[in-house]
């Protein structure tokens with residue numbers, strides 16, 4: 001059975017791997033001209049169920065060796081002493097120790113390496129049209145070529161083309177959570193060792209973490225814009241101005257970080273939005289990962305969802321013997337509740353990350369300082385309905 005997968009970042013290669021293992025013939029098209037080579041993008045998280053999928057692909061040792069090693073959070077408080085939170089002490093209580101943080105580019109490269117010998121990857125290619133028939137889908141590629149596939153799966157992220165072609169314009173399906181996120185590369189001029197340094201003020205967070213493999217660092221900005229925000233997604237200078245306006249007058253290293261963002265050629269800024277669809281499938285087409293159910297970048301475990309969703313979809317297709325209607329219904333049935341819970345986690349993560357008042361800011365600091373002093377059992381209970389536990393709370397089928 002011929003399956004076209006659009007997108008080769010996280011969900012795409014995981015899906016291709018498992019479809020191939022289960023006897024399907026996947027082809028993957030990716031619009032970037034080459035595989036997403038290591039160390040690009042931002043740090044992403046794999047929580048327990050995603051780590052379990054990676055374990056079933058025998059990739060955990062390689063992922064661990066490539067992980068960010070960012071194990072300490074340092075809270076900078078101008079005028080007061082900074083304090084550190086050692087995540088190693090907490091990881092057992094938070095997420096049973098299986099959590100893994102890695103640069104998205106590095107993850108994509110490892111996944112591509114694990115599948116490149118068996119899967120037909122086409123880089124520098126995209127699609128412009130889909131026409132469904134009773135026995136297949138005619139796909140028109142950007143090159144003008146048309147080819148028929150039995151199934152088409154959109155693993156093409158937040159701004160999915162497959163979703164737009166089948167479900168309509170993105171604007172109707174995006175739900176704003178009220179935050180903005182910006183990231184970019186800069187020199188590690190603070191000589192940060194394996195730690196993430198965080199500066200928090202009301203409605204704003206700025207952070208910096210090192211990428212040990214390159215000697216560079218990434219800056220992250222998470223903020224709540226006053227009022228409804230709109231900007232041109234292609235106008236990077238407008239986005240830089242917007243960031244400057246949001247952080248005007250901030251202390252610590254923020255002015256330098258803003259200057260560095262003016263120079264960063266990978267600068268990214270967007271609103272934090274969720275993709276919400278009643279169903280991810282229509283006919284012979286379905287969606288996986290951010291394309292179908294992005295929970296919001298950096299706040300809802302999107303990478304874990306992408307990995308788990310790809311695995312569950314491949315299994316559902318295998319169990320249904322390729323009968324797509326049965327398989328897509330089983331996929332949504334098995335994953336739907338987990339997607340909803342991850343979605344619900346996101347606003348809380350955003351609220352804690354960018355406190356709305358000075359009192360809340362102080363409370364957060366106090367809670368962070370107290371956490372390591374509590375016994376692991378109590379931390380676990382306190383966190384029982386917290387984000388990490390929710391993101392870890394999916395049991396993979398055997």
Ligand SMILES: Cc1cc2nc3c(=O)[nH]c(=O)nc-3n(C[C@H](O)[C@H](O)[C@H](O)COP(=O)(O)OP(=O)(O)OC[C@H]3O[C@@H](n4cnc5c(N)ncnc54)[C@H](O)[C@@H]3O)c2cc1C
Pocket residue numbers: 006007008009010011012029030031032036042043044045046104125126127155156157158159160161162181182183268288289290291296297298299300301302303304306
């Ligand atoms: C700044 C930022 C910070 C984040 N931080 C975190 C975090 O801390 N933790 C976490 O878990 N997640 C985080 N995320 C989210 C995470 O990156 C995504 O949830 C995850 O990458 C989803 O994987 P995916 O494969 O579904 O989609 P993506 O990784 O978005 O990949 C989509 C792929 O499809 C390709 N593509 C797009 N359109 C087409 C097309 N028309 N034709 C062919 N190919 C196409 C793209 O080039 C890309 O390779 C963050 C995201 C951002 C932007």
